[in-house]
Amino acid sequence: MKKKDFVLILFLILMSFFPLLFFSNLNGNIAKITVDGKLYKTLPLSENKELIITTEYGENIVVIKNKKIFVKSADCKDGVCVKTGEISKPGEIIACLPHKLVIEIEEDE
Ligand SMILES: [Zn+2]
Secondary structure (H helix, E strand, O other): OOHHHHHHHHHHHHHHHHHHHHHHHHHOEEEEEEEOOEEEEEEEOOOOEEEEEEEOOEEEEEEEEOOEEEEEEEOOOOOHHHHHOOEOOOOOEEEEOOOOEEEEEEEOO
């Protein structure tokens, strides 16, 4: 094998990893929704979506838009979840204590 071929092969191997990296970046973060400590749903923030979460505690309308998630409206007493606003970074949390609802941002793996 010539040195030139080796360099070319090495280059191709390295290139083959790029779409993977690029793809995972595109995927971005996910929102993990838990109700009463149990996993309710995970949603990618890359997909715009409106979700009505109805539980025995009440109703929250959750919206994913422009890679951010927020609670649009809720029938809880304090409205803290709505006031929290948009979250998008890993580790950020929206909590609706009256409804035992937690929305958490996590990095997609
Ligand atoms: Zn709330």
